[in-house]
Amino acid sequence: LSAGARAPHWDTVAIIGVGLMGGSIGLALKERRLARRVVGVGRRQESLDRARAAGAIDEGVLELEAAVAHAELIIACTPVGRIVEDVTRAARACPAGALLTDAGSTKQQIVARLDGKLPGKLGTARFVGSHPLAGSEKNGPQNARADLYEGRLVLVTPGKKSAPADVQATCDFWSALGASVWQMSPLAHDKALANTSHMPHLVSAALAGATPPEDRPLCGTGWRDTTRIAGGDVEVWTQIFLANQQNTLKSLARFEKTLSAMRAALERGDETRLAKLLTEAKQNRDALGS
Amino acid sequence: LSAGARAPHWDTVAIIGVGLMGGSIGLALKERRLARRVVGVGRRQESLDRARAAGAIDEGVLELEAAVAHAELIIACTPVGRIVEDVTRAARACPAGALLTDAGSTKQQIVARLDGKLPGKLGTARFVGSHPLAGSEKNGPQNARADLYEGRLVLVTPGKKSAPADVQATCDFWSALGASVWQMSPLAHDKALANTSHMPHLVSAALAGATPPEDRPLCGTGWRDTTRIAGGDVEVWTQIFLANQQNTLKSLARFEKTLSAMRAALERGDETRLAKLLTEAKQNRDALGS
Numbered sequence: 053l054s055a056g057a058r059a060p061h062w063d064t065v066a067i068i069g070v071g072l073m074g075g076s077i078g079l080a081l082k083e084r085r086l087a088r089r090v091v092g093v094g095r096r097q098e099s100l101d102r103a104r105a106a107g108a109i110d111e112g113v114l115e116l117e118a119a120v121a122h123a124e125l126i127i128a129c130t131p132v133g134r135i136v137e138d139v140t141r142a143a144r145a146c147p148a149g150a151l152l153t154d155a156g157s158t159k160q161q162i163v164a165r166l167d168g169k170l171p172g173k174l175g176t177a178r179f180v181g182s183h184p185l186a187g188s189e190k191n192g193p194q195n196a197r198a199d200l201y202e203g204r205l206v207l208v209t210p211g212k213k214s215a216p217a218d219v220q221a222t223c224d225f226w227s228a229l230g231a232s233v234w235q236m237s238p239l240a241h242d243k244a245l246a247n248t249s250h251m252p253h254l255v256s257a258a259l260a261g262a263t264p265p266e267d268r269p270l271c272g273t274g275w276r277d278t279t280r281i282a283g284g285d286v287e288v289w290t291q292i293f294l295a296n297q298q299n300t301l302k303s304l305a306r307f308e309k310t311l312s313a314m315r316a317a318l319e320r321g322d323e324t325r326l327a328k329l330l331t332e333a334k335q336n337r338d339a340l341g342s
Numbered sequence: 343l344s345a346g347a348r349a350p351h352w353d354t355v356a357i358i359g360v361g362l363m364g365g366s367i368g369l370a371l372k373e374r375r376l377a378r379r380v381v382g383v384g385r386r387q388e389s390l391d392r393a394r395a396a397g398a399i400d401e402g403v404l405e406l407e408a409a410v411a412h413a414e415l416i417i418a419c420t421p422v423g424r425i426v427e428d429v430t431r432a433a434r435a436c437p438a439g440a441l442l443t444d445a446g447s448t449k450q451q452i453v454a455r456l457d458g459k460l461p462g463k464l465g466t467a468r469f470v471g472s473h474p475l476a477g478s479e480k481n482g483p484q485n486a487r488a489d490l491y492e493g494r495l496v497l498v499t500p501g502k503k504s505a506p507a508d509v510q511a512t513c514d515f516w517s518a519l520g521a522s523v524w525q526m527s528p529l530a531h532d533k534a535l536a537n538t539s540h541m542p543h544l545v546s547a548a549l550a551g552a553t554p555p556e557d558r559p560l561c562g563t564g565w566r567d568t569t570r571i572a573g574g575d576v577e578v579w580t581q582i583f584l585a586n587q588q589n590t591l592k593s594l595a596r597f598e599k600t601l602s603a604m605r606a607a608l609e610r611g612d613e614t615r616l617a618k619l620l621t622e623a624k625q626n627r628d629a630l631g632s
Binding site for chain 2: 185186187205207234244245247248249251252253254255256257258259260261262263264265267268269270271272273274275276277278279280281282283284286287289290293294297300301303304306307308309310311314315318319321323326327329330331332333334336337338339340342
């Protein structure tokens with residue numbers, strides 16, 4: 053939000069998928085009085101009812117096309133593998149000039165398939181990709197919070213055909229929810245996130261999967277911290293890995309190289325080398341704080 | 343602490359090493375009025391002064407032999423690589439019949455070198471190994487807490503020559519600090535802890551070490567959780583790995599096998615297989631709770 057800018061205000065906003073991310077957007081929009089009406093789209097009536105009871109949406113609709121019919125802003129908060137289809141369907145049914153964005157954890161594939169390719173009435177539906185770094189292994193609308201995005205970083209990833217005004221409007225939307233916003237290319241996004249999120253999830257899951265069940269009582273806080281993200285939603289993460297396959301594999305090769313160096317030092321009983329590698333890791337970790 | 347047993351009470355207790363673990367033992371002993379006098383041993387006057395100011399010890403002494411001269415209970419809370427030497431020196435200088443234990447994260451090597459081999463005046467000094475699962479990446483006496491051991495698990499690992507009464511006395515000591523106590527063999531301990539603590543630390547460190555510094559701003563809570571233990575003390579962990587080398591390497595092979603299966607599924611784009619592996623990991627994680 054540039055200095056002096058007023059927070060935007062929308063009449064009707066549609067949120068496709070009312071889990072943790074979508075539900076929290078709805079709660080924030082309502083609490084900050086940024087939208088007159090929030091419509092939620094879901095596949096199950098139960099989730100919609102829960103989101104409405106929580107105050108995250110004003111109305112829950114099972115049919116996507118009906119939900120977006122009057123929306124000027126539409127956010128797709130469905131799993132990565134469904135975003136392209138959901139946005140495309142929304143673009144066909146929404147009013148001319150509506151802005152569409154998403155909250156998907158990968159961006160290259162999604163932006164490549166949507167950038168300048170939306171059907172849109174009069175060809176004016178506009179999509180700019182987003183990724184709020186505000187996930188959690190605690191999914192579902194019951195964990196949604198109005199302050200989920202406050203002080204968190206949202207990455208906005210314009211495509212080559214994005215209009216600057218649309219990019220700005222997308223940034224303003226997230227800023228209005230209290231987030232900091234950075235712009236980067238979809239490619240740079242997916243490379244970096246493979247290192248900082250996708251590969252770590254795979255490593256955490258491998259650790260959880262490799263621990264013999266009979267040793268569970270001896271798992272302390274260290275194990276719990278290190279495997280926490282392995283408790284995340286399987287469908288969501290399977291789709292993230294497949295959508296960012298090549299970058300995740302490259303990150304994994306990088307991880308395996310570092311781990312191999314540590315293993316080699318341990319095999320040789322090389323105290324100096326092992327301590328050096330652990331020191332480098334600690335410095336990298338300490339640079340981030342708790 | 344068996345039902346109906348009274349909490350033990352000691353006249354003089356010596357704690358070798360007054361960091362997080364040792365300092366917390368001192369605080370708990372004083373707060374629970376379990377010892378008349380707690381003497382701390384350290385290599386630096388500064389740490390001893392800080393531990394005394396915090397109320398963790400009554401007296402700080404730089405010379406180990408002087409510190410243990412009147413102690414009936416001695417706990418070595420130094421890094422794993424120094425425990426055998428510290429306990430041996432303490433056994434030579436302590437009163438006849440003193441009980442010695444430790445708080446080291448590995449047990450096989452330590453117990454093998456100390457079990458029935460203490461010099462002790464009249465040959466009566468007795469050692470029983472312990473490992474409280476209460477570490478933290480936040481080391482140092484400044485993080486010591488009287489309740490560090492409350493509700494935590496302490497593993498007591500008798501050697502073949504341990505007298506049952508000494509094992510019981512060691513268990514009673516930790517119970518008196520509020521901990522739950524389990525007995526297991528040093529070998530079973532080291533195998534299990536390689537899976538639940540040592541290998542996870544190496545994996546966490548490799549992850550922290552492999553993350554490009556330029557991507558740091560994009561590290562979210564997932565990365566932070568997964569790499570938290572990589573911030574632990576390098577000297578402490580280098581010694582743990584070297585002392586439990588073979589078991590840690592076996593655990594690592596197990597981890598690498600699981601990770602390789604995930605990598606293969608990702609390389610093939612095999613959604614079903616990848617989801618199955620992630621589900622197994624999630625089930626293992628969810629079995630432990632947050």
